[in-house]
Amino acid sequence: MKTFKHHSYFAKPRADQQHFFPYVCFNCRKAFRKPDSDTPRLCPQCRAEMVMLNRKFSAPKMTDVEQWRKVEFLVGCGFRFQSVHEADGSLVRYPANMAEARAFAEKYAHRART
Ligand SMILES: [Zn+2]
Numbered sequence: 001m002k003t004f005k006h007h008s009y010f011a012k013p014r015a016d017q018q019h020f021f022p023y024v025c026f027n028c029r030k031a032f033r034k035p036d037s038d039t040p041r042l043c044p045q046c047r048a049e050m051v052m053l054n055r056k057f058s059a060p061k062m063t064d065v066e067q068w069r070k071v072e073f074l075v076g077c078g079f080r081f082q083s084v085h086e087a088d089g090s091l092v093r094y095p096a097n098m099a100e101a102r103a104f105a106e107k108y109a110h111r112a113r114t
Helices: 065-076 098-107
Strands: 020-025 030-035
Touching: 065 098
Parallel strands: none
Antiparallel strands: 020 030
């Protein structure tokens, strides 16, 4: 029964959970799900300012330094895992590695958010 979760785990109203976003700290290579905030959120571990990403973001393992470098690169280029679409409306897949990320950032620079 590993997957069993006590009902209290689900007790939060759904509407609340929908306003949670991943906040990431690139120093600690960690993501924390927090409600949106008007003031900067600081990392609970190192107190650095965290970056809010789109809910579609899923954090790499802390030990996967390459993947975190890629994420940091993309965020620096204005891609916070928001949906990126081709001119024909089809959804663009986010790059899987650093080499793809560089090509992606160049190709979709006009879709970046700064
Ligand atoms: Zn940190």
